[in-house]
Amino acid sequence: MAKRKPFVKLQCQECKRINYFTHKSKKADEKKLEIKKFCNWCRKHTVHKEAKR
Numbered sequence: 001m002a003k004r005k006p007f008v009k010l011q012c013q014e015c016k017r018i019n020y021f022t023h024k025s026k027k028a029d030e031k032k033l034e035i036k037k038f039c040n041w042c043r044k045h046t047v048h049k050e051a052k053r
C-alpha cells in the first residue's frame with residue numbers, strides 16, 4: 001500500500017492565493033501552519049496560513 005504524504009497548501013492571508021505547498025510532519029498535524037513568505041501577487045512578505053483541503 002502506498003503511503004500518501006500529507007501536504008498542505010499555504011495561502012496568502014492578504015490576497016488569498018495559494019502560493020506554496022509544503023509537507024507536513026505528523027507532529028505538526030494538529031497545529032495550523034503560519035509562515036511568513038514572499039507573495040508574488042502582493043509583492044511583499046505576507047503571512048501564509050494552511051489552507052483547508
Ligand SMILES: [Zn+2]
Pocket residue numbers: 012013014015016017039040041042043046
Ligand atoms: Zn498575497
